[in-house]
Amino acid sequence: YGLFRLSERGFVVPNPESSLALNGEDRDLFRFLGAILGKALLEDILVDVPFAPFIMNKILSKPCHLADLESFDQEVFRNLVSLVDLERDQIDGLGLVFKATVGGEMTTAYEVELIPNGSNIPVTFKNVTVYVQCYADFKLNFVLRRQLDALVEGFHKVIDPEWIVWFNRDELRILISGNRSDLDIDDWSSNTDYHGSDERHQRVVLNFWEVVREMSEEEKQMLLRFSTSCARPPALGFSHLQPKFALQVVPDASRFPSSATCFNMLRLPAYRSKE
Numbered sequence: 001y002g003l004f005r006l007s008e009r010g011f012v013v014p015n016p017e018s019s020l021a022l023n024g025e026d027r028d029l030f031r032f033l034g035a036i037l038g039k040a041l042l043e044d045i046l047v048d049v050p051f052a053p054f055i056m057n058k059i060l061s062k063p064c065h066l067a068d069l070e071s072f073d074q075e076v077f078r079n080l081v082s083l084v085d086l087e088r089d090q091i092d093g094l095g096l097v098f099k100a101t102v103g104g105e106m107t108t109a110y111e112v113e114l115i116p117n118g119s120n121i122p123v124t125f126k127n128v129t130v131y132v133q134c135y136a137d138f139k140l141n142f143v144l145r146r147q148l149d150a151l152v153e154g155f156h157k158v159i160d161p162e163w164i165v166w167f168n169r170d171e172l173r174i175l176i177s178g179n180r181s182d183l184d185i186d187d188w189s190s191n192t193d194y195h196g197s198d199e200r201h202q203r204v205v206l207n208f209w210e211v212v213r214e215m216s217e218e219e220k221q222m223l224l225r226f227s228t229s230c231a232r233p234p235a236l237g238f239s240h241l242q243p244k245f246a247l248q249v250v251p252d253a254s255r256f257p258s259s260a261t262c263f264n265m266l267r268l269p270a271y272r273s274k275e
Contacts, residue, residue, distance in 0.1 A: 003029055003147075008074040011052035014147035027150040034154025037176060041159060044242040046178045048230035054140055056169035056176075058148045059155055066136040073139060080132045088125035096123035098131060100138050114138055171235075178232025183220045185213050188245065191238035195248040200270075204249050207274045229261040 002022045005015045018026035040047050054068035070077040083091065098118030099111050113119055114134040123131045164172060174180075189209050212220060221231035227245070234240040246265040258267045 002026070003033070007052060007072055009052075009071050011050050011071045013052045013055070013072050014144050014151070016143050016147075018147055027146065030147050030150035031154035034151040034156075035158050036154075037151075038155040038158030041176055044234065044240060046228075046230040046232065046234060047176055048225065048232065049177060051173065051177070053169050053173070055148070055151070056172045058152050060164060060167065060169060060172060061152075061161060062169070064137075064140040066132060069136045069139055072144075076135075076139060080135055083123075083128055083132055086128075091123060091125050091128055094123065096131065097121060098123065098134065100135060102143065112138065112142070174235040178230055179235050180232060182217055183224065183233065184237065185209065185220075187237045187239070188212075188233070191241070191245060193244050193246040195246060195265075201249040204268065204270050205247065207271070208247070208268055211274055223266075227259045227261065227266040228264045 002015055003018050003026060004012050007013050014030070018030075022029065037047060039045075052068075052071040054064045054071060057064050057068065066077070066080065069080070098114040098121045100114055101109050102112055111119070114131070114137075115121065121127075167175070194205060212223065215223065224233070225231040228241070238245060241264060243264050246263060248265055248267045249270050250267050251270055253269045253271050255269045257269060259265060260267070
């Protein structure tokens with residue numbers, strides 16, 4: 001809806017032009033989304049969205065550096081990294097100065113000085129590393145300031161920053177979006193509530209888990225997303241999934257499986273065989 005876009009690396013990042021896309025109402029929406037993320041974390045509800053790592057840094061009030069730029073703008077990241085490896089005469093021949101251009105498809109481009117009087121300071125072999133750091137800081141902390149400040153403000157209204165100060169960004173991502181490791185089927189099956197699975201349907205349940213074990217990791221994740229809306233389990237395993245995963249066996253074997261993701265429930269018809 002104009003708030004986010006996908007980066008080249010497949011991460012969800014704020015849209016720098018969200019203000020124009022949403023007629024200036026983007027800050028309220030980012031603030032609301034931040035509160036929703038905080039509420040989901042508070043209630044142990046996973047949000048299956050691949051947020052860029054630097055967004056987690058912002059929520060944790062930790063600085064972003066050059067390496068974080070790769071998840072936002074991979075082309076700019078590659079160009080900056082390549083500058084550091086150039087020879088003296090190659091850098092001098094580029095004619096760069098300490099300024100950057102702001103603008104996109106919906107805005108008129110304008111220039112911003114990366115340091116005071118940057119338009120008159122050439123990038124040289126001696127100061128190229130400073131230029132790279134300043135440009136990365138500009139992209140991560142200036143271009144997206146409006147969006148990220150609002151997102152963080154909304155999140156911190158629900159989650160006190162002191163509650164998460166000891167986490168790093170990867171740990172916070174796992175808390176918000178779940179664990180990316182391979183699914184543990186023993187953990188999954190042992191933390192499942194079974195409905196309608198009396199003695200007549202025990203074979204159906206056993207066949208189901210046998211089929212799941214034979215699936216590829218991608219297929220297992222697709223099954224979990226179909227059942228719960230999230231392809232990953234909580235950080236501490238399926239025992240912490242809220243509500244608990246449920247498998248309901250229904251008598252009509254002519255149906256397809258269905259789900260109720262708000263209850264983390266898979267409705268499995270009583271099929272007579274694994275096939």
